[in-house]
Amino acid sequence: MPWLRRAKSAVALGSNLGDSQAILEAAIATLTQTPGIFLAAKSNWYKTKAVGPPQPDYLNGCITLQVEILPQELLENLLAVEQQFGRVRQERWGPRSLDLDLLLYDDLIVDTPNLQIPHPRMRDRAFVLVPLAEIASDWVEPVSGYVIKELLKEVDYSDVHLIDGQL
Secondary structure (H helix, E strand, C coil), X not given: CCCCCCEXXXXXXXXXXXXXXXXXXHHHHHHCCCCCEEEEEECCCEEECXXXXXXXXXXXXXXXXXXXXXXXXXXXXXHHHHHHCCCCCCCCCCCCCCEEEEEEECCCCEEECCEEECCCCHHHCHHHHHHHHHHHCCCECCCCCCEHHHHHCCCXXXXXXXXXXXX
């Protein structure tokens, strides 16, 4: 689609079932093989406590993308990659092999029944803000008007731990 300019987007990744790091790396590779989706930056991986029912710790990270597709199509691609890697939606905030959340798409604010941009809970989640601040610290979250590094100051990130052997 030559008429569609490239947009910047941010995606959070998480996994706490199976070989999480291998799943996350493979999911990024799969996603960026999709026409119109290009990897711009990838954070390190972080071990974090799970939110929700008792379950194993998560491995979390973020990527930024340059995309030539609209937000709804990007969401559909993220959901398809989750499914490809065995994501089963059984219980809210339950364990999962792969979780891909669309966080930001340029400075758009979208509120539809199946898509909210920015992600409605990203400002409260240290496991999202820590890796996102690593690769997009000056990106303005359009609802609050604050940059990511400022939002990070508002959350407790003491349970977000860099995986050894990185950086």
